[in-house]
Amino acid sequence: MNALDLVSIPPGEIELRDARSRGKRLVALEPFSLGSIPVMASQWASVKGGAKGQDVPGKRDGSAPKHPVTWFDAIRWCNKASEAAGLTPAYSVHHRDIVWYPEADGYRLPTEAEWEWACRAGTTTPRYGELADIAWTAADEVEGPQEVAGKAPNGFGLFDMLGNVWEWCWDYADTARYGDYRSLRGGGWADPAWSCRASVRRGSAPDAVLEDVGFRVARGAVGTTGEQQAQGWSAVEDWQRAQIRGPLPLGWTPNRELRRPGAP
Numbered sequence: 001m002n003a004l005d006l007v008s009i010p011p012g013e014i015e016l017r018d019a020r021s022r023g024k025r026l027v028a029l030e031p032f033s034l035g036s037i038p039v040m041a042s043q044w045a046s047v048k049g050g051a052k053g054q055d056v057p058g059k060r061d062g063s064a065p066k067h068p069v070t071w072f073d074a075i076r077w078c079n080k081a082s083e084a085a086g087l088t089p090a091y092s093v094h095h096r097d098i099v100w101y102p103e104a105d106g107y108r109l110p111t112e113a114e115w116e117w118a119c120r121a122g123t124t125t126p127r128y129g130e131l132a133d134i135a136w137t138a139a140d141e142v143e144g145p146q147e148v149a150g151k152a153p154n155g156f157g158l159f160d161m162l163g164n165v166w167e168w169c170w171d172y173a174d175t176a177r178y179g180d181y182r183s184l185r186g187g188g189w190a191d192p193a194w195s196c197r198a199s200v201r202r203g204s205a206p207d208a209v210l211e212d213v214g215f216r217v218a219r220g221a222v223g224t225t226g227e228q229q230a231q232g233w234s235a236v237e238d239w240q241r242a243q244i245r246g247p248l249p250l251g252w253t254p255n256r257e258l259r260r261p262g263a264p
Contacts, residue, residue: 004043004081004107006033006219007157014117016232017199020174027113027232032220034110034118037148037159038065038167039077039215047080063147065165065214071182071206072096074109074168074215081217082106096180096206100170102223102230109170110218112201113232115185119162119198121155126197127162128154135163136189137196145189145214162196163187165214171233173203175242175255181205188212228261235261 011031017024042062069077075098079089082104090108092099100108110118121128129152131137136146149159166184173181181203187196190212194200204210228235242255 004039004217005036006217007036009034009114009118009156012117014113014120014232016113016116019201020177025232027117029113029117029231030220030222032110032114032218032222032231034114034156034158034218035216036153036157037216038165039069039217040064040148041066044069044077047077047084064145065148065160067145067165067214068209068211069168069214070209071109071168071204072098078107078109078217087219100228100230101225102227103221103225105219105221107217107219109168109215111231111233112169112171112183112185114218115167115169116198118156118158119154119186121158123155123198126199128198131162131193131196135160135187135196137163137187138190138192140189142189145212161186162198163191164189166202166210166212168213168215172238172255173201175238175258176244177249177252177254178203179253179255180257184213 009032011029013026013028015024015026040063044066075091076093079091079093082089087106088104090101090104090106119128128134132139133152135151136142145165153159154161166188167186169183169185171183173183184202184204187200223230239258239260242258244254
């Protein structure tokens with residue numbers, strides 16, 4: 001497979017905000033590694049059996065982010081890439097039941113806390129630079145994703161953290177309101193400026209095929225064997241949020257499929 005260029009991300013603390021609950025929490029992060037670019041179409045195709053619908057891109061298309069990609073297919077691809085590199089896969093996959101093993105050293109999706117910490121790269125403003133210099137957005141009037149690393153990187157050396165394609169993260173979007181939806185970050189090539197900010201969240205179904213969605217990989221053993229929590233994510237908290245009772249607001253769909261961590 002084409003080599004995945006990963007950047008070492010230092011440890012630190014980041015405050016995450018939840019617009020729905022108006023809450024905020026401080027997350028301490030262990031060091032990890034993150035892809036300097038989103039996974040390109042050529043890298044996707046080079047992993048044998050990476051996912052259904054695998055394409056064989058031309059030169060230009062091969063240098064653009066792979067899209068569209070479902071969350072499930074991104075998970076499967078990470079495992080295939082790990083196996084190809086002689087690493088321990090980060091996930092067990094049984095139909096729609098996906099378990100992350102934070103102690104594994106294989107390729108995986110970043111948590112939202114990891115993603116935002118890496119995107120900000122020490123900055124506290126909505127973006128790590130002038131939008132026109134760092135991101136492909138609606139202002140560029142392009143018709144699809146552009147070749148990666150075509151604009152300036154952030155302070156950690158990461159390209160396209162904002163704009164070009166939205167990127168899947170590991171976390172659920174909100175188990176109380178949005179069922180099994182997973183989180184997306186970063187904004188895409190057709191999005192206005194307000195969508196392309198470090199703190200903006202979007203969610204979608206893990207099997208949704210969305211034209212403006214791709215992903216980038218993380219690596220790093222960041223948890224302890226048997227513990228279902230790491231880098232700002234907690235299976236217990238996911239389950240607790242889904243336990244909402246009583247009359248539900250219109251459109252809310254709590255994730256009733258989640259099992260309590262530790263339960264048989």
